[in-house]
Amino acid sequence: MINALIRFSVENRLIVLLLVAIMSAGGAYSLINLPIDAVPDVTNVQVQVLTAAPSLAPLEMERQVTFPVEVAMSGLPDIEEIRSVSKFGLSAVTVVFDESVDTYFARQLVLERLAQAREQIPESIGSPEMGPISTGLGEIYQYELKSPDGSYDAKALRTVQDWNVRRQLLGVPGATEINSFGGYEKQYQVRLDPAKLQSFGLTMRDVFEAVSRNNANVGGAYIQKGAEQYLLRGLGLVENPEDIGNIVVKTGPEGVPVYVKNVGEIVEGSTVRQGAVTADGKGEIVAGIVLMLKGANSRTVVEAVKERVEQVKKSLPAGVELSPFYDRTALIDRAIATVEKNLVEGAILVIVVLMLLLGNWRGALLVATIIPLSMLFAAILMRAFNVSGNLMSLGALDFGLIVDGAVVMVENTIRRRAEAQHEAETLGHHENPQRTILESCIEVARPVVFAVAIIAIVYLPILSLRGIEGKMFVPMALTVVFALLGSLLLSLTYVPAMMTLVLRGKVSEKESFLIRWAKRAYIPAFDFVGRYRAQALALAVGLVAISGAIFPYLGSEFIPRLDEGDLAVQVQRLPSVSLEESVRNTTEVEKVLMEFPEVKTVISKTGRAEVATDPMSVDFSDLYVALKPHDEWTTTEDKTELVEKMSEALERRVPGAIVSFSQPIELRVAELISGVRSDVAIKLYGDDLKVLKEKADEIVRSVQAVQGAEDVKAEATSGLPQLQIKPDRAAIARYGLNVEDVNDMVESVVAGKEAGQVYEGEQRFNLVVRLDEASGQNVDAIRNLLLTAPNGSRVPLAQVADIQLVEDAAQITREDTRRRIGVELNVRGRDIGSFVEEAQAKIAREVQLPPGYYLKWGGTFENLQRASQRLLIVVPIALFLIFVLLYTTFNSIKQALLIYTGIPFAIVGGIVALALRGMPFSISAGVGFIALFGVAVLNGVVMVSFINHLREEGKTVLDAVREGAETRLRPVLMTALVASLGFIPMALATSAGAEVQRPLATVVIGGLITSTLLTLLILPTLYGWVEKDREGEFTEDEI
Structure with a gap:
């Protein structure tokens, strides 16, 4: 079938090129309409049930509202978790479903049970309602209303927001809610x-x-008078x-x-207020928050909101102005610019290397065209499978891997055509270029398909990830597989067809100066390793052992923190504080932050908005700190140092406030996913609120002494x-x-x-x-x-x-129908994995829990544990599948194991590269290792299959090993170079979003260096060792 496809492409190249043109047009259309965001939306499938009862205390809210709602929801199918918080005047119950459940179906299930819950709740208290269909990335646009001339007070501005601005913005496609915040209703x-x-x-x-x-x-129907009727x-x-x-x-x-x-x-x-908004230390303002519908295209929605805002401005009363203070497209543009820069630079490096190594500029340009065409093909499937374009899905594309199949096709054709032309000149007859191209393509078609199959199998573990890590990395794996599939189809159709056009003239196989230089260095090194085979193998095993010893000291974290460019500051006070005092205190915090020249504006939300998707009480404030571009910073150039200076200034000048730092999206996503607002959460479960508070305070005192613990605080559950x-x-x-x-x-x-x-x-x-x-x-x-x-x-x-x-x-938090209190903290200056390990041991020694009380660790550490446990299961399965594929191909356990030696040597390079750059192991790095396994195995397949081919031609093991190693130097180097160079811009990037990509790229580059050295030096030596007594036993078909 594969051979027939290649033959059809060579014989019907115009049809093939026409189909490629149609595909390109479809890809361009899909790319233009592809949902774009900065990062994947990692929010789980959840439905919020909100009940407002402005006069009820937390205990009454729990007893009369929260508990009946929890009981009603408990029997729903596919529920993963039910958590709730009961505060003064508000009950918020979050029902989390399995990822396989459709959001709208989940809401339908909840809606049906709400009728049951309402029967148990006194009518005078309030009616539970579902929250908006939004996610942690839903807050895409925020604005303030102000009256510069003072003609409108806070109450009048709030009325304009509720009945003018909000109603017009609700008509924007993709906007599910416009939340009013601040002022007086x-x-x-x-x-x-x-x-x-x-x-x-x-x-x-x-x-x-x-x-x-x-x-x-009232209405009284109508009366009839003659031929007319009059309504009453x-x-x-x-x-x-x-x-x-x-x-x-x-x-x-x-x-x-x-x-x-x-x-x-x-x-x-x-009305009795439960929240307020202040800005820049100048007092209260009225704000509006645009919440995006789950699954909508954030860039498109924001642009539509901006257009509508311009219309709204024209309808505002004289003396009222509307100005935005948060716009998601700023982060999206920065993140996508990072992706574009890395992809363009990677593509340029790949193209340059191809030109240098292939020694034929026409062939190199042909291979280079695979890059945009594969991207267009991937865009079609991304849109079909609802995969958004973002930092993760697009940022991890390696053009070196994508063009690998085309490189094999073109490199083999150039070599075969050069040989055929030389033979024709020697024998005095004419060469048939089309026939030579067809034969050369068919000759390597199976290895090309095999290569893609291996890479696809390697990505299976990533496709099995669930939870937040699955939502981050599965789109990346899908995009890579889509692009590889496109590259395979193009390599089997477009490349053979185009070669009949661009390589039909005289072709000479020229060795570039790089290959000549590499051979001069490689052959003596190969001979040296052959002479000292035992010592070389011992050194290789020693390196594996050393890297294994280094790995535990790397530390671990879930995912490197994405720099959103701005800060989110949380301020917590005593639960007894009034809203007016919180506003005054927050204003002081704003004034301190505005003194830093790096700060552009500070917008604070104290308490909660009317649609309480974020159920804060008045003792709690969230501050959005917009920072100026990095090149305008003067206090420091490091964001972590800036945060430390801000923290010190606030601790000195605003006593009594507990301050912690995070980032806007990171904070909101963490809260929605796990119910906490920090890197690490220690959740203590029990029944007695007093005992929970006492033990939480003990945990705070214990964990504060652990190095790296910052912003440590227990939830304020009492003192109201x-x-x-x-x-x-x-x-x-x-x-x-x-x-x-x-x-x-x-x-x-x-x-x-x-x-x-x-x-x-x-x-x-x-x-x-x-x-x-x-x-x-x-x-x-x-x-x-x-x-x-x-x-x-x-x-x-x-x-x-x-x-x-x-x-x-002051508040009662519950998870899975049990009361709990949380100790929240952030980790700075060390990895989360080692921090939690030390903290767990310390708490176990110092804190004794009563019977019936127990601890759980949450936050990003929980995500790291879950992802690691899943990878420990699925990675070995994927490696076993690769082994099975190798065995069925070579029909030899020895040779399959021989090729498998590339994996531990690739791991050596990845670990050493992380250690040299001071990076902890993360799921990003883990994904890099997984991608690395495929390339490491491929290089081994290229080398072993060619040596087998030479032995089938009658050469001895030693001769076949030496000739195979020298002949396959260029393909092995080419595969390794184009794969690693495609990642270099990603590894060195410092712009928005590069934090997540750097570990992945670092692992791949480091691993390719060691696995390539193994393939070129150790693998041939091992082959000669294990096959020295099996002369001429190969009967398998050519790979």
Whole structure:
């Protein structure tokens, strides 16, 4: 079949070229429309269930909301994890599904169970709703609204954001939610005076029911008049504060009405805030966050948002301005620029090497055309399989591997044509170029297919990865396999067809000066190793042993940290802090950071937004620190050093705040995937919140002493001050009151009860009934609130309830239906693997856990463990498959094992290269080792198959080994050079995203150096040793 395909291509080259042109057009279209992002979206398949109950404490949220939701979700199929957090006014339950589950199907499953959960949740508390269909990479665009002339205050700006800007941006394709943050959400309030209520003999419930009854429109169908019909409408909605004030609550004995305005005032207030946004140390702003739909093209969505923003600006009221402060395309452009630079430089190096080694510029240019054509072919399959173009999927392409098949084809054809021309001149007849090209291509077709098969098998372990590592590296493996498949098809069709055009004239096989120089150095070295064979083999085994001894000292980490260019700073305070104090404290932090000349702007989010996808409380702030371009830095040139200087300045000038540093995307993705915001999380599980807190503090003290531990802190689970009002059932019974009367009073002090809405055109605002400001100013005022008994007497709240100021839970975190507390920390200055190993031993010695309590380690360390365990299983399986392939090809266990010696020698170079560059072992480096195995085996196959071929022609083992080693020097060097040079730009890159690519490239380059030396020096020597007594026994077909 392969031979027939090559023959068809040579005989029908115009058809082949036409098909290649069509493929190129399709590839160009796919490339233009390929989803582009900086990094792969590694967020797991999850659905958030959010329930807002603005007045409930964390314990009530857990008991009445979180627990029923968790129970309802527990029986769903394919669930991996359920975790939740209950805070003041919010319950957030995250249901994580297996990766095989479609996101929309998962949401459908959750939606069905929500109906069951709602039946268990009191109607007055709130209704659980699903969060937006977004991911850790969803926050793609953020902006602020401001009023430079001061004509709009924070409440007016928030109204413009909610009812003008947000509604227009929601229409952008790919935008799933526009989250408003900061400012004051407008609300109409009826603020009742308790004294006036009592003077009129009214209760708060009377006013609430009166307002509710007097704020509605109704329809009465229609009446018919002659040939026409008239709709009936009853218009009873209130339209302004005057309408509300004129609602009659009751009529007195003499027929005198008591209006709402007689017992309180009607004002334009604001809802109870749970968050605020500040900027650059200058105070509060109103912000908007654009969340992208999961799976959408971030570059396309951002561009569409920008276009819509320009339209929105035209519709803004005079005195209001909109300006962006975060735009994902900046990071995307930087990352893609890194990929483009590395790919272009790698392609140029490969082309130059091909020209130098092939000795034929036409053949070299033909091979070079495989690079863009393979990319276009890969783009078609990437779009078909929904693989986005990003730092990982495109950044790991090695053009040296991609052109390897074409190099074999062209190199063999040049050699065969030169021999055929020489023979024709000697015998005096004409050579048939087309026939020679056809025969030369068929001769090496099987080795070319075999090479691709080996590389594809080598990438099988990567395709088996799951979780965050799978989402990062599987797209890379798929892209490489797609490009290799394209290269194979092109090598079997396009290359033979083109060679009949570009190599049909006189062809001479010239040795380039590089090959001549290499031979002059190689042959004496080969002879030296042959003379001292035992010593050379002992040295080789010693190098393997030394590298094995070095490996444990490399350390380990999951994936090198991608430099996003900006910083994310987290500030944590005491749980008892108020929102106003948090805002003041955050403003001070901003001022300190703005003093660094490297900082462009600082935007802080304290607490949570209206759509609480990030459920922070008011004691917690996230700061987005946008940095200037690196060439404008003056304090330091190193980002780690800059972070240390910032940390020192904040510790000195803003005492009392616990500060930690991360990066925007990294922080959000880590939280969504594992529920923590740090490199390493120590999760302690148990039932008693007090015991959990005590043991977490012990762990903090223990782990702080471990070298490399930074930003160590335990989750703030306690210390939230509460004024608890517990009805005295005996007392309320004496006065003829109910618990509901007391609870109504408690609920109405600040938050109020919603009695309807006020419509202003298309805008609508809640209308609540609450007590006036004086009633809830302090504890004494609340103690003295008066309840009206059925007999008309007035009873102070303190007489019918026990009122105490206590500290209770600030938040309750649960995983898999158990309470847990987390100790979070970042690791700087050492690898995560060795840090965790030391920390685990220290905690085991110093912290004793009660029965029923246990620890789990999470964060990136958990990802590293999971990926390592999977690779330990699938890598040996892939190596075994390669061995089977080698055995079926050579029909010899000895020769299969002989070729296999290339793998440990390749590992030697990879380990030494990591050690020399001071890089720990990571999954990126592991992927580099996997890719390296394929090239190492290929070089051995090239050498052994040619030596076998020479022996089949009748040469002795020693003669075959020597001639084979000398003849295959150029192909082996060419394969190694083009493969390694394609990675050199990646290994040396310092721009955005290079951190993830450098270990992979370093391993491949280092490993190729040692495996090539093995193939050229040790492998032939070993071959002569093991085959010296098996003269002439080969009967296999030519490889």
